[in-house]
Amino acid sequence: MTADVEIDLGGLGFGSGAHLLVQRALAGLPPGARVAVSGTDAALGVHLPAWCRNRGHRVEWPDPADRSRLVAVVVRGAADDDRWFGAERAGPALPSALSSRPPPRWGLGARGALLEAGGPEARFDLDDRDLVWADIAPALYAQAAARQWDPQTAVPWDDTFALPPDVEAAVVQIMTYLVENEQAALVVPARFIGRIHPHFREVMQFLAVQVADEARHMEVFSRRALLRGAELGTSSAGGRQSLFTLVAESDFALASFLLSVLGEGSFVDLLGFLVRHAPDPVTRRICWLAMQDERRHVVFGMAHLEHQATVDPLLRDRLRAAIHRRHDALADTAGLNADVFDALVVLAAGGWDPDDVAAGFDHVRALQQAMDQGRQRRLVRLGFRPDEAAALSALHTRNFM
Amino acid sequence: MAAPSVLMGAVAYDPKVVTIWEGFRGWLRDHGLDFDFVLYSHYERQVEDLVAGRIDAAWNSPLAWLRAERLATARGGSVQALTMRDTDRDLTSVVVVRADSPVHRVEDLPGRVVATGAVDSPQATLIPLGHLAAAGVRVDVRRFDVGVGLHGDHVGGERDAARALAAGEVDAACMIDANHLMFVQEGTLPSEGTRIVAQTGRYDHCNMTVREPASDGVQLFGTLLRGMSYADPQVRPLLDLEGLTAWQDGRTTGYDALAEAVDASGFYAADGRVTAADYRP
Numbered sequence: 241m242t243a244d245v246e247i248d249l250g251g252l253g254f255g256s257g258a259h260l261l262v263q264r265a266l267a268g269l270p271p272g273a274r275v276a277v278s279g280t281d282a283a284l285g286v287h288l289p290a291w292c293r294n295r296g297h298r299v300e301w302p303d304p305a306d307r308s309r310l311v312a313v314v315v316r317g318a319a320d321d322d323r324w325f326g327a328e329r330a331g332p333a334l335p336s337a338l339s340s341r342p343p344p345r346w347g348l349g350a351r352g353a354l355l356e357a358g359g360p361e362a363r364f365d366l367d368d369r370d371l372v373w374a375d376i377a378p379a380l381y382a383q384a385a386a387r388q389w390d391p392q393t394a395v396p397w398d399d400t401f402a403l404p405p406d407v408e409a410a411v412v413q414i415m416t417y418l419v420e421n422e423q424a425a426l427v428v429p430a431r432f433i434g435r436i437h438p439h440f441r442e443v444m445q446f447l448a449v450q451v452a453d454e455a456r457h458m459e460v461f462s463r464r465a466l467l468r469g470a471e472l473g474t475s476s477a478g479g480r481q482s483l484f485t486l487v488a489e490s491d492f493a494l495a496s497f498l499l500s501v502l503g504e505g506s507f508v509d510l511l512g513f514l515v516r517h518a519p520d521p522v523t524r525r526i527c528w529l530a531m532q533d534e535r536r537h538v539v540f541g542m543a544h545l546e547h548q549a550t551v552d553p554l555l556r557d558r559l560r561a562a563i564h565r566r567h568d569a570l571a572d573t574a575g576l577n578a579d580v581f582d583a584l585v586v587l588a589a590g591g592w593d594p595d596d597v598a599a600g601f602d603h604v605r606a607l608q609q610a611m612d613q614g615r616q617r618r619l620v621r622l623g624f625r626p627d628e629a630a631a632l633s634a635l636h637t638r639n640f641m
Numbered sequence: 642m643a644a645p646s647v648l649m650g651a652v653a654y655d656p657k658v659v660t661i662w663e664g665f666r667g668w669l670r671d672h673g674l675d676f677d678f679v680l681y682s683h684y685e686r687q688v689e690d691l692v693a694g695r696i697d698a699a700w701n702s703p704l705a706w707l708r709a710e711r712l713a714t715a716r717g718g719s720v721q722a723l724t725m726r727d728t729d730r731d732l733t734s735v736v737v738v739r740a741d742s743p744v745h746r747v748e749d750l751p752g753r754v755v756a757t758g759a760v761d762s763p764q765a766t767l768i769p770l771g772h773l774a775a776a777g778v779r780v781d782v783r784r785f786d787v788g789v790g791l792h793g794d795h796v797g798g799e800r801d802a803a804r805a806l807a808a809g810e811v812d813a814a815c816m817i818d819a820n821h822l823m824f825v826q827e828g829t830l831p832s833e834g835t836r837i838v839a840q841t842g843r844y845d846h847c848n849m850t851v852r853e854p855a856s857d858g859v860q861l862f863g864t865l866l867r868g869m870s871y872a873d874p875q876v877r878p879l880l881d882l883e884g885l886t887a888w889q890d891g892r893t894t895g896y897d898a899l900a901e902a903v904d905a906s907g908f909y910a911a912d913g914r915v916t917a918a919d920y921r922p
Contacts, residue, residue: 253825286735322872356874
């Protein structure tokens with residue numbers, strides 16, 4: 241029998257992967273091409289045609305008088321080619337030339353993969369490159385992945401420090417507040433990850449690590465709160481109302497603006513303050529670790545909003561409206577939990593002498609000013625005029641986040 | 642003028658049957674055929690309804706084809722095989738023993754316990770037992786009656802027979818060639834643990850049986866089925882589910898071995914009556 245290609249399977253049977261060798265021999269041949277298959281596995285004469293039948297190949301049998309090891313000649317069918325008819329690449333593999341609007345059919349396919357036609361139309365509503373992408377995303381993700389720290393080993397939990405009860409209580413109160421805020425900071429990106437088209441996978445990856453960052457922050461702040469006692473501090477209704485308005489924002493740009501640019505930006509200042517005034521090594525360390533992560537979150541939030549502001553002249557109107565809307569929603573609430581404010585003063589005071597308290601109070605005032613200055617700087621970078629940036633910053637929630 | 646129409650019967654041997662025929666229904670209707678289908682819980686009623694004219698076409702097992710032919714002939718009519726899957730042609734069944742079995746040839750099987758699929762499975766019961774009987778081999782049959790009435794479409798009986806073989810409960814087991822390959826690949830049978838001691842001749846499996854091959858509806862139905870392309874992403878998932886890469890013309894030359902087995906075992910009478918004693922679909 242004539243054949244275009246001959247293969248010998250030796251003793252290999254279809255129960256152990258013989259199909260790989262047959263497939264390899266058929267690959268690249270046109271339909272109708274013939275592959276002569278030899279081998280000694282006893283079941284080959286049964287399994288080869290059964291395998292071929294299911295894949296649309298034909299078999300031709302050798303002359304019964306043929307005494308060679310030839311089992312059959314496989315005549316290549318068209319099904320393998322037909323399956324890839326109309327297939328397309330899901331965009332470029334590398335993020336340098338991303339599609340501005342990846343189609344839903346690319347959906348869950350790996351970016352750059354050859355997609356068999358058909359399959360589901362996966363609707364990811366955040367599918368506009370200008371809305372979600374930032375060129376810095378791949379590098380920021382890599383940095384974020386490289387800088388993950390282990391809460392168990394990165395913090396000196398076994399340090400034997402002992403604080404006066406009222407100072408310990410102030411730490412516990414601040415930790416309680418931080419856990420609440422980190423919880424909201426976890427929920428916000430988590431709600432958007434599943435809406436972003438996977439074509440922009442580095443953004444999904446970055447936000448996923450951001451969520452993991454917040455999970456660790458929640459862990460270490462809770463653990464510090466309970467390190468010397470069994471109770472957390474207080475949680476004010478106004479504080480929770482402030483976080484609720486953050487979590488309720490369903491627009492990706494506005495949510496990143498409120499969370500990363502304004503909230504986490506202010507939080508970086510707060511954590512820096514706590515690093516400086518922490519009364520114990522554990523508190524100092526966990527605030528420092530969290531601050532590094534939060535800086536990265538702010539950088540990403542700024543980067544993609546800065547890009548968006550260059551292509552969407554109406555973005556600033558929407559950002560402005562979002563600040564006003566949130567301010568109005570919180571107008572009748574107390575803002576920052578008074579217990580938290582007092583606890584910050586206690587830590588910055590470092591003692592109960594009236595002069596100490598006065599100094600602590602000044603430090604917290606200075607912190608609030610630094611937060612305000614930082615917000616104004618970021619607003620100016622997004623294209624707001626300095627006077628408007630000052631007015632808008634003043635409207636930011638008194639709860640910091 | 643009304644669009645040509647076809648009402649087809651299919652047996653619901655698996656939930657995927659709904660997916661397959663719902664999908665084909667949409668595609669066929671998009672291509673100008675007023676197509677609908679009804680589902681049966683077993684083949685016997687489907688065949689009776691076809692011959693009685695209640696449906697125009699029946700997606701039939703080989704056993705159902707034989708009965709449809711006999712019933713129609715007994716009533717002075719006829720049926721035809723319109724199309725079949727490319728994977729319905731030239732199948733074989735095998736009789737398998739454990740690798741360490743003293744059975745090396747068919748001649749070693751008399752008196753041994755041989756596991757089969759359900760009573761009405763062409764590929765795992767009727768044809769291989771017919772093959773052994775034709776060779777003069779009498780065996781003790783241990784039948785695994787899963788999905789009786791589905792004519793072996795449900796793989797459960799065959800798989801149970803294979804498991805019984807692997808467990809040493811029987812001396813041999815009957816199955817279709819592709820299922821032997823599947824059982825070895827999925828691990829139901831150990832990869833080097835079985836030996837094939839007999840293989841039947843080639844036979845054909847399902848076909849689309851029709852009553853009035855010349856009607857506009859049936860003509861269009863055949864044309865459209867044969868025109869379904871594996872390159873079409875709309876039908877390819879359905880073809881994959883139904884286990885074919887192309888619809889081919891129906892042929893009826895591959896059913897002789899089954900007909901002989903049916904006659905020898907008295908499964909159906911010559912006029913199509915069900916005569917198998919212990920068959921309750």
